[in-house]
Amino acid sequence: MPRFRRTALAAALTIVTAALSTAVALPAPASAALPTAAVALGDSFISGEGAGAYTPVVDVNGVAQGFPGWTAPNNNAFFCHRSANASLNQANLPGVQNRFNLACSGGQPHDIATASVAREKGRTVASQIDQMRAVAQTQDIDLVLIGLGSNNSSFTFGSVAEKCANRFIADAWTGWWEFWAYLGGPVEQKPCSDADLATAAQLSAATAETTAAVRQLLTALDQVDADGQHRVVFQDYTNPLPMDLNPTYHTEDGRDDTRDKFRDLGAERYAAGCPIHRASLMPGHRFSQGLGTLVKSTRDTLAAEFPTADLVYLDVQRAFDGARLCESSTSPTGALATPIRLQDSPNGTFVTSLSGKDKIAIQRIANTCVSYFQTCQESWHPNATGHQVLGQCLSGAATTSARAVACVRAGDGTISVS
Template identity: 25%
Template structure:
């Protein structure tokens, strides 16, 4: 072996020896920056209309159509109903109609707003985020709100029942959603990691969707006065569409090792149009028309936007259930009514 070869072998042995013993002088990796220890403890909501507060009224200034922003973030949204010891503030980044790409780090804008994950980065740097709660996926391939619109059109006789027109392709549409939601959730993990958080420093909670309508429509309300759906479509939404969508969201949560909160049965018996005499007992908006908006070209297309979303009562209940889940050690739970009628987080398999 030539002298240069011996020199190379010697250097390799030195590096290996010091590497195995751990007695080397290579500098340790610099720790990632993190929020100061005395930063306020906060929770953050991200996603679409079901968590932004669509349907709950009292919308944040700037999100009720001003300059094209229809995110409809409500002061009554579920994230503001959460009570967790030590948490000082809640942030709502969710935006009505947002697809998963806008929740993640994509370049997609929703109603003039940039990526929610990029907005999260600023919050995570200034505060100590203890939980990020995400409701997303329905505005991807499932296009759930548009499906409900087609169900209404079917009631009017303008289309086939949505159980027939959409039902046969529904599972495939949900399957296409899963990787998109998974990527958005991974982006959230990346943002938190880059802000200096370890996974044990915060909870990433993914929640599913509740059925806004069901088969128990009260007499006289299965029309334009409340819930204009065909009976077969009401059954399909409750028994097939929402359970399949829930399974897809659960899979995405599992893909990123997130906690999962199942809302699929949270509204049973409290859906829109279930009460003939007491609409306030319902947790979802009926067919809702903002008549004043119809008089303005820039607002008319959003006049029905609140329809079939959780109302303020629903958000209050979802927030109470979320509070119980966040203060538990359960990896997964379902929001189910207790004997007194309020929602509680019941531990369930992941």
């Protein structure tokens, strides 16, 4: 074959081969899809406080902290109390392969974008956004559960609970004259009022603080989520105590909580898990409702700012109806929340009865909580069964087409989300 013909043929073959390659070229191998994940962020009602089975928590130095002992500093990362029984781990979440609990007991809006250790009484963990970024490196985040607002720069759930319980204990065990004789002046013994828990100005400030923190979270989530598709559930709070105590706990030995010194009644209510004045209960529920308004307002504001975001408000304020502490005569048995838990020194043994104890013993027990907060921080939080209920609430919120749903417990114990 003449050389020019061989050259022409070779050129023609080259053109045909190139054309075929263009027509039937296979795409480049796609990167493997990341496993799907649900992530929890926020404070104790999300982390699983009160539910036991607490897992090690990685601190800011990358060290996994297991239980450090009852006398360890309370800022230890372990005391974030991330529970294997937390609602995130008990919810039915179709399509979600992995779950990551990044919430921390005592968490505040500050801790979303800034390391908790950077503030007073914060724990030694990285910011929750940084922890979420680390998860997103290997996971496709499809669901985020966030519970935030009950702790903030203006007030904290722990301080509110401590104030009302301490007033009741002081009123029950010590007469007014003893305060003057031994302490040189009056000590609060009256029931908590609305203003004692959170003023309108404080709730407004807390709402702004929470909204700013979650705004940063949503911005970061949009940046790190593999496919940009995710639902964010804003859960509010449920009160561990009823609107009124079961009549069993109204009086004891002919005394109610409106008179000076009522130790038998005080011991009875403590054993049942509700050392509190009856008159403090409704302010407490209005406080819970205020937190609900805070969370819903945060969700609504951010929904307007992020119009394409999938944001759902989950109202759980009636999730414990009929099973709150001291709502039945068998409390704390059958309740969905933990009773007040105190220790007489940081020894791991909870005091279940104050019967027969004098005011000196009462003061010593109360001081243990002050000095070693980890000995009492589980108090008045959902227990493992309570988190199971909250998990059912989350299951409903994860699949709803509505932008706001309420989770309600019926008289027979069934849970509905609508």
